[in-house]
Amino acid sequence: MWTPSTLVILLIGIATARATSSNNTISNSKLLTWWHDSGEITQSPVQPASVRQSHLYSIQVANSVDQIYYDSFIYETIPRNGQGNILVPNDPTSKTTANDGITIEETIGMTMSWTSFLYSADAWVKVHRLDGFSIESNSFVIRPTNLNFTTSTANGDLFILVPYDQGSGTKFSVEFNDNLYEFHDGCSDPSCSYVQDSTADGPYYVDEMDENSMPLMAVEPLDSLLIFASPFEDASLVPDETSENVLVVDEGRITGLNTTEANTIIFKAGVYYATATDYLNLSATVDWLYFAPGAYVKGAVEFHTASSLIKTTGHGVLSGEQYVYQADPTYGFQNHNVNGSPLRMWKGTVPNGQQTTWIVDGPTLNSPPFNSMDWYGDISAFSVMCTDYKQVGAFFGQTDGMQAYPGSVYQDIFYHTNDDTIKIYYSNVTVSDVTVQKATTAPVIQFGWASRNLSNIQVDNINIIHSRWNSNGSNPGLIGSNNVYDPSTASTSATNTSTANTYSSASNIVFANIRAEGISGPLMRIYALENLSNITISNVWIEEFGSCGGYENIGISESFMPAMDDGNGNNVTVDNFVISNFIVGDEKVSLDTASTTGQLYWNPAFDVTIQ
Ligand SMILES: *[C@@H]1O[C@H](CO)[C@@H](O)[C@H](O)[C@H]1NC(C)=O
Ligand SMILES: *[C@@H]1O[C@H](CO)[C@@H](O)[C@H](O)[C@H]1NC(C)=O
Ligand SMILES: *[C@@H]1O[C@H](CO)[C@@H](O)[C@H](O)[C@H]1NC(C)=O
Ligand SMILES: *[C@@H]1O[C@H](CO)[C@@H](O)[C@H](O)[C@H]1NC(C)=O
Ligand SMILES: *[C@@H]1O[C@H](CO)[C@@H](O)[C@H](O)[C@H]1NC(C)=O
Ligand SMILES: *[C@@H]1O[C@H](CO)[C@@H](O)[C@H](O)[C@H]1NC(C)=O
Ligand SMILES: *[C@@H]1O[C@H](CO)[C@@H](O)[C@H](O)[C@H]1NC(C)=O
Ligand SMILES: *[C@@H]1O[C@H](CO)[C@@H](O)[C@H](O)[C@H]1NC(C)=O
Ligand SMILES: *[C@@H]1O[C@H](CO)[C@@H](O)[C@H](O)[C@H]1NC(C)=O
Ligand SMILES: *[C@@H]1O[C@H](CO)[C@@H](O)[C@H](O)[C@H]1NC(C)=O
Ligand SMILES: *[C@@H]1O[C@H](CO)[C@@H](O)[C@H](O)[C@H]1NC(C)=O
Numbered sequence: 001m002w003t004p005s006t007l008v009i010l011l012i013g014i015a016t017a018r019a020t021s022s023n024n025t026i027s028n029s030k031l032l033t034w035w036h037d038s039g040e041i042t043q044s045p046v047q048p049a050s051v052r053q054s055h056l057y058s059i060q061v062a063n064s065v066d067q068i069y070y071d072s073f074i075y076e077t078i079p080r081n082g083q084g085n086i087l088v089p090n091d092p093t094s095k096t097t098a099n100d101g102i103t104i105e106e107t108i109g110m111t112m113s114w115t116s117f118l119y120s121a122d123a124w125v126k127v128h129r130l131d132g133f134s135i136e137s138n139s140f141v142i143r144p145t146n147l148n149f150t151t152s153t154a155n156g157d158l159f160i161l162v163p164y165d166q167g168s169g170t171k172f173s174v175e176f177n178d179n180l181y182e183f184h185d186g187c188s189d190p191s192c193s194y195v196q197d198s199t200a201d202g203p204y205y206v207d208e209m210d211e212n213s214m215p216l217m218a219v220e221p222l223d224s225l226l227i228f229a230s231p232f233e234d235a236s237l238v239p240d241e242t243s244e245n246v247l248v249v250d251e252g253r254i255t256g257l258n259t260t261e262a263n264t265i266i267f268k269a270g271v272y273y274a275t276a277t278d279y280l281n282l283s284a285t286v287d288w289l290y291f292a293p294g295a296y297v298k299g300a301v302e303f304h305t306a307s308s309l310i311k312t313t314g315h316g317v318l319s320g321e322q323y324v325y326q327a328d329p330t331y332g333f334q335n336h337n338v339n340g341s342p343l344r345m346w347k348g349t350v351p352n353g354q355q356t357t358w359i360v361d362g363p364t365l366n367s368p369p370f371n372s373m374d375w376y377g378d379i380s381a382f383s384v385m386c387t388d389y390k391q392v393g394a395f396f397g398q399t400d401g402m403q404a405y406p407g408s409v410y411q412d413i414f415y416h417t418n419d420d421t422i423k424i425y426y427s428n429v430t431v432s433d434v435t436v437q438k439a440t441t442a443p444v445i446q447f448g449w450a451s452r453n454l455s456n457i458q459v460d461n462i463n464i465i466h467s468r469w470n471s472n473g474s475n476p477g478l479i480g481s482n483n484v485y486d487p488s489t490a491s492t493s494a495t496n497t498s499t500a501n502t503y504s505s506a507s508n509i510v511f512a513n514i515r516a517e518g519i520s521g522p523l524m525r526i527y528a529l530e531n532l533s534n535i536t537i538s539n540v541w542i543e544e545f546g547s548c549g550g551y552e553n554i555g556i557s558e559s560f561m562p563a564m565d566d567g568n569g570n571n572v573t574v575d576n577f578v579i580s581n582f583i584v585g586d587e588k589v590s591l592d593t594a595s596t597t598g599q600l601y602w603n604p605a606f607d608v609t610i611q
Contacts (some may be wrong), residue, residue, distance in 0.1 A: 026070035030063040032118040033072040034294035045082040048273045052076045054113035064122040074115045079106040081321040087335040089276035100325040101397015107202035114226040127158040143173045144463035163302035171231035171414040181222040184214040193470045208509035237313040239264045268521030269294025276322040278332040291316025303348035310358045318535030319366035342370045350377035360386040367393040383407035390414040404429040420446035432460040438467040443480025449527040451501035457509045464516040476521030476556045483527040498567035504530035511537045519546040522559040533575040
């Protein structure tokens with residue numbers, strides 16, 4: 001007889017009977033999950049038409065009413081995508097020791113797994129460990145820690161209640177205490193980098209981690225697990241595949257996108273690849289690119305449209321995993337250690353004087369081989385409206401976040417980055433609700449490298465779940481304005497205080513509600529390359545600067561804002577620079593404790609208020 005309790009038993013039976021490697025997905029009005037039959041669990045490069053699958057986690061999702069669990073595919077990215085540090089596409093013999101931003105990450109076997117699903121009602125996410133580890137209530141943490149999700153454990157699995165908030169999803173990291181890696185530096189001197197004691201014939205090996213002389217720089221999951229729950233796609237952001245001028249791409253090797261006369265290109269669920277020596281060099285007619293949920297597209301995108309409205313929508317993945325680091329299309333897609341010509345994952349050119357908007361909603365960008373996005377042409381007339389965007393697997397160096405051109409709005413973003421992350425180089429920009437996991441290089445928020453005229457910028461609600469820097473020279477900090485970028489004089493420009501332009505100014509900028517979990521770098525390192533006025537930094541929490549004595553000697557927790565001038569006797573002025581409600585640990589920083597608790601140092605001639 002059907003009673004509520006037999007139903008429960010039956011449902012539990014169904015839930016537990018599902019093999020974790022199955023492809024039992026769901027598509028109804030409450031939940032959409034997807035699967036790839038081509039999942040490969042390997043540390044080698046995967047087949048072109050395959051995707052890398054998590055070696056450690058499996059996930060099932062249920063809507064909280066029906067309580068039936070369905071599989072949600074977990075992707076995985078590994079440093080260098082299993083190719084090693086190679087210079088020539090697909091050529092394992094081209095291995096090099098040249099710097100690609102990865103030091104020990106490949107050697108220690110770091111990975112990043114992630115899954116995405118769409119939902120319209122509260123959902124339960126069930127996390128299972130494939131290594132047999134039995135998850136107990138005290139063996140995990142969910143970051144950002146202020147999400148306060150309801151969780152439970154049963155039969156060694158973790159259940160997380162993911163609330164549905166109308167219109168906005170949620171992005172979080174599930175971390176296990178048995179799976180944390182402690183990054184130590186080789187010495188307490190700013191010149192040292194991370195060391196590892198696990199692989200004797202690997203790079204940066206030490207026999208023994210000496211806690212006294214090898215400071216702890218960061219603690220990060222060895223195998224990250226990120227979960228992206230998004231609302232269903234708005235109908236206006238989903239192209240009708242039956243309408244005219246639509247190209248539905250065939251699965252497998254991508255061809256013909258440079259010659260199509262279609263306006264809209266649709267990648268349905270499936271795996272697509274451009275190879276390591278080609279990319280999505282879109283014909284001039286294409287102004288809408290749609291990556292359906294479950295689409296996994298290996299390539300990089302360049303628009304050539306002159307349209308004033310460009311769209312990139314859908315919850316699929318664009319992955320740079322086939323490319324070598326800094327792959328340069330003008331150089332046979334080989335590694336090319338320059339800044340201008342290497343492939344960007346997103347690129348386009350704005351016609352002169354034409355106000356152009358690029359709408360980005362939904363996609364996940366994986367494994368960028370360099371700066372993730374740059375546009376050219378009349379960028380003063382270019383705005384980006386970006387929502388529900390994710391960047392993962394950014395193990396390589398110089399894997400920045402997106403550019404916020406004038407008037408841009410970024411909201412609801414996850415960034416795994418290894419360089420400047422929230423880039424505010426233009427005016428009238430809002431960036432909010434960003435979760436950041438930050439690797440070795442550059443500040444989280446960057447507005448320097450050149451003198452700029454900036455005003456009207458809000459950066460709000462930034463949760464930094466991990467950040468690490470390996471040295472004082474890796475530009476640590478939550479907020480940074482680095483000195484002029486001049487590769488030819490990089491060694492001298494970093495500390496040259498005569499590089500400013502006092503005819504320029506940055507004003508009316510608010511950095512608010514910033515949380516940095518775990519060990520953090522300094523609040524700010526600002527080489528003011530222009531006058532600053534009305535800059536407010538408010539409600540910042542840094543959990544800790546690190547407790548090891550050696551770590552403090554490295555000096556990477558110190559905030560600086562030194563005197564700057566233009567080399568012609570004109571000094572930069574800083575007016576009404578306010579730091580309000582800055583908390584380190586559980587101590588609010590006051591003027592009296594600015595240099596101790598806050599580790600804050602600035603040119604005393606500047607008008608700085610701590611309140
Ligand atoms: C599950 O996998 C089988 C075999 O690979 C395939 O035929 C089937 O369509 C898949 N089902 C779903 C729901 O993806
Ligand atoms: C989580 O709990 C903390 C402490 O009770 C509270 O300050 C915070 O606002 C909560 N976060 C959310 C998203 O409710
Ligand atoms: C389009 O791209 C392919 C490579 O995918 C190339 O062989 C072909 O020459 C290109 N066609 C044009 C018209 O540029
Ligand atoms: C990409 O397309 C543009 C415009 O058709 C063309 O000029 C350029 O050469 C193409 N790039 C490559 C690397 O093929
Ligand atoms: C910013 O917005 C103001 C007011 O709308 C406008 O005057 C100014 O030109 C904008 N600046 C930029 C760089 O777009
Ligand atoms: C510092 O920068 C100024 C202005 O660019 C330049 O004139 C000067 O030579 C630089 N000094 C050093 C030591 O590089
Ligand atoms: C910058 O400050 C200097 C010194 O006060 C002043 O002479 C100059 O006009 C200011 N520049 C701008 C753009 O406000
Ligand atoms: C900023 O604007 C001022 C006034 O228009 C101009 O003199 C200066 O060159 C600008 N700075 C930059 C870096 O473009
Ligand atoms: C700074 O704020 C004050 C007070 O709101 C305002 O009068 C002033 O114009 C602002 N400065 C700039 C450069 O916008
Ligand atoms: C860290 O670098 C800054 C320059 O960016 C320098 O002023 C400071 O002295 C350095 N600290 C140490 C401990 O080397
Ligand atoms: C510029 O600042 C320096 C100290 O950094 C000071 O000695 C000098 O007098 C200032 N110059 C002007 C014109 O205010």
